[in-house]
Amino acid sequence: MFRKLLPELKKQSLESRRPTSVADLMEEFWKRPFAPAWPFGEGGDYPAVDVSEDEREITVKAELPGLESKDVDISLDRGVLTLKGEKKFEEEEKKDNYHRIERSYGSFYRSLTLPAEVKEDAVKAKFDKGVLTITLPKSEKAKSKKIEIQG
Numbered sequence: 001m002f003r004k005l006l007p008e009l010k011k012q013s014l015e016s017r018r019p020t021s022v023a024d025l026m027e028e029f030w031k032r033p034f035a036p037a038w039p040f041g042e043g044g045d046y047p048a049v050d051v052s053e054d055e056r057e058i059t060v061k062a063e064l065p066g067l068e069s070k071d072v073d074i075s076l077d078r079g080v081l082t083l084k085g086e087k088k089f090e091e092e093e094k095k096d097n098y099h100r101i102e103r104s105y106g107s108f109y110r111s112l113t114l115p116a117e118v119k120e121d122a123v124k125a126k127f128d129k130g131v132l133t134i135t136l137p138k139s140e141k142a143k144s145k146k147i148e149i150q151g
Contacts, residue, residue: 116142
């Protein structure tokens with residue numbers, strides 16, 4: 001029963017950006033037992049990101065060392081920006097005897113709720129020296145407007 005139910009609960013949780021069941025929280029805990037208790041919050045997620053905004057746009061910068069632009073997929077859906085991709089293990093010669101491997105490898109998936117509505121057709125992304133920069137121009141509706149108080 002849970003094999004069919006858990007993937008559906010997980011999908012609902014990701015769509016709503018909050019857990020829908022205790023089973024969903026337990027699944028996240030066992031994937032990363034030493035991560036923060038709230039799986040949908042900040043901290044401990046990969047890639048590390050900075051999100052900033054000004055009057056005109058929102059800027060998201062993500063650290064992705066060792067990756068290239070072809071290794072990352074970016075999508076924007078209903079105000080949620082998603083970064084996903086895979087960092088593959090570099091095949092070294094067999095003569096190397098590793099004593100420690102601390103660099104992370106594997107698939108990643110990171111979703112961020114944007115702080116304002118953006119013009120989806122004007123989003124730009126660039127990759128430079130392991131930093132992905134995504135520029136999301138705000139829609140006219142999202143821009144702040146000063147309201148005069150009448151006397």
